[in-house]
Amino acid sequence: MLGTVLVAASLSAIPANAATGAGTIAPYGGYVQDISIVEDRLTAEDDHLTVAVDFCLVPGSAARRGVEDIWLDTATPIADYEGPYDRFMFYTGMTVGDATGKNTFRVEMQAAPLETEVPLSQAMISLYPISGPATSKGGCGTVELPVQIPPYYWEDRSLTKSFTGSDAFGNRFTDKVTLGRGGLDTLDAAEPQLRPDLLWDGxxxxxxxxxxxxxxxxxxxxxxxxxxxxxxxxxxxxxxxxxxxxxxxxxxxxxxxxxxxxxxxxxxxxxxxxxxxxxxxxxxxxxxxxxxxxxxxxxxxxxxxxxLAEATASFERPWVPVAHGDLCPVSFSDIRPGGAFFGPIQWLGCEGISAGQSNGAFGVNRQITRGELAAFLMRAYGEKHLDPITARQERRWLPPKTSPFTDMTPRSAHYAAATWLRSMGIAGYADGTFKPSQPVSRVEAAQFIYLADHAGEDWNAPSRSPFADIPATYSRFEAISYLYATGATRGYTDGTFRPSRDITRGEMAKFVETVFND
Missing domain, CATH: 2.60.40.740 (Immunoglobulin-like)
Known part of the structure; x- marks a missing residue:
């Protein structure tokens, strides 16, 4: 490592039920406690520094739980780049083991260069437990990542830049790094020189x-x-x-x-x-x-x-279980721990996908409407189908000013979600309507979720159907078999799927949570 960890700025928006010293809730059931720099001054000879991310994870290996959407604005983590990608985006990842040897994490990043006063970079980090107690008990730890800094600075002075990070909820973390005098003018003119610069692309x-x-x-x-x-x-x-x-x-x-x-x-x-x-x-x-x-x-x-330094994970205290309630204070009056849909519904609430009903209930047994399901899917998947840079700037779907549906106006409830779903390939009905208040059948839910989760990707449906009432030639077989493959549904005890049956909000929560976290 390159020095002593600096203390980063304190975080705000601490959940009422969060663990002591915790930061804010982050997607996938984890939260960030702190982000700090492990070296605060870089000279012309230095080629990298280290960023430390303190985090906590929710227990439960049934879903891919971790910490997502940690934005680094002035440094880019380095690993084995798999890019380039569209609009200069790079995707990279590395496997990190903790100091105890008991937990293994997958660190995934996407990065893009930014042209500023100094060539800087922007990246987003996600952390997921792969194996060990973290996948079942949850806990807290620190991941230290090697990051790229501007390769050189051509002026005759040092430069101090703020190193910032943020999570999906808008909370920001700040530290500073001083770039030493770089460029040819700072080298000793009396002797020949050899200078290597480690660039941000490796x-x-x-x-x-x-x-x-x-x-x-x-x-x-x-x-x-x-x-x-x-x-x-x-x-x-x-x-x-x-x-x-x-x-x-x-x-x-x-x-x-x-x-x-x-x-x-x-x-x-x-x-x-x-x-x-x-x-x-x-x-x-x-x-x-x-x-x-x-x-x-x-x-x-x-x-x-x-x-280039190795990425490491370390823990100052033993890995201890973190209760699910500690990570998310959201609750609904009509669900209880141990209930059939408790986990998926709690996940919807924690992720901000559903706030439930005005009476404090989720409406677990009530039929879901097309407008409601569109809204849930847009909140869950909206950024997935936006250009990454656009998603960073807007973080939302911008609906058209003129409605494509005869039964909805731009001021209608769920209008933005309905037009977003239309952009995924669901254009509504032949008469030009969307019918936002109409209940959703199981086959419609399968098609909606499939398009939202898998748009633009390849899926090879099996040659044989897993359901007695759905032949492989069925028009929506691709979507139904996709839900089956993710574990979202196994059908009924008689082996049927029952495509025409209306779906409840609880069943929908199970579908969306399972497919999203598969």
Whole structure:
């Protein structure tokens, strides 16, 4: 690790029933306690720092429970990038084990570059327990992640930037990091230099630099670990910042970059060769580069190493169970622990998908309407089908100003949800209506949920139907078989699905929660 953990700003909006010192409730049944930086000053030689995320998780392995939507605005966690993705988005992930060896977590991230005063990055982190007591008992811990900082800063001064994070509920966490003087102007002009920069995408940019002239002849050799196929945009120049800027000749063979500047160096010049090794690094790996500088027959040989820290998880106290009620103060008057739909309904409330009815009940046995189901699905899946950058900015569906339905206006209840569902492929009825107050049948619920959860992805339905009353040729068989595959429904004891039967709000909660967390 790179230093001592700093104390981050205190969090607000602490749930009344949350554990002592806890932060706010986060999606998937966890909350963030704290975010802090494990190194508060970076010099030109540093290549990464560490961010520590304290969190607590809800017990229960039946669903994929963890902490989601932790936004990092000025640093990007690094792992084995699987991008690029649309609009410069990158997806990455790593597996992290805790210090006790009892729990394993999956850390998933998506990142995008931001052009600001300094090249910074934006990322979103999600943490999920894979194995160990965390998946059944819940508990609290800390994950420490290596993060990328701006690779260089070209001005002649240090820069302090606020490191911020936030969760899905708008709570923000703040720390600061000071970037040391970077760029070529900060290097010792009396001796040749070799400088590696670990870039945010996991590649390494190497600079081999001479002291200032004069010199009658000068050449630089930069030995980097990749082959030439891994070397991107090699370059060389002399006289940066002067009127006499010249470009040298550069070549690459077997990962060795050779450059020469004809005519030597003037008194105010120095010769710089740079090459990017795009072979990439993963946590725990290190890579060394070497350079040879020839100044009028005097050879200087240098070497430097770039290392990316491992992500780790540690716990200052034993892993202890966390009660479900500690993580979510939401309750409904008509459900009790142990009831058939208690878990799924509680999940809907904790996630802000349903606030229940005005009388404090959920209405577990009441039939659900098309408008209500559309609203539930939009709250659960709305951001999934938005461009990630747009979702970050808007975080909501923007309904059309002109209604596509003859029985709804932009001021109608559930109008936004109905138009969002229409964008998923459910256009309403042939007469142009949506019928928001009409009850939902089991087959309609299957189709609604399938499109919301699986839009744009491939699903190969089985050749044989799991239900006695649903043949594989049934028009909605793809959606029904998808619900079966996720475990959302096994049908009735007689082996039937009963597609025409109206669905209750409790049954709908079971469908949505199981499919969402599958």
């Amino acid at each position: 590649s390494v940019e190497w600079y081999s630099i001479t002291p200032e002239g004069p010199a009658e002849s000068v050449s630089l050799t930069l030995d980097i670990p990749g082959q030439c196929s891994d070397v991107e945009w090699m370059g060389s120049s002399a006289g940066e910042g002067t009127e006499d800027w010249r470009t040298g000749r550069v070549s690459c063979a077997q990962g060795v970059v050779r450059a020469r500047l004809d005519g030597g160096l003037a008194g105010n010049e120095r010769f710089t060769v740079d090459a990017r090794d795009t072979s990439g690094l993963t946590p725990g790996e290190s890579v060394a580069g070497r350079t040879t500088v020839n100044l009028d027959g005097e050879y200087h040989r240098l070497s430097e190493t770039v290392e």
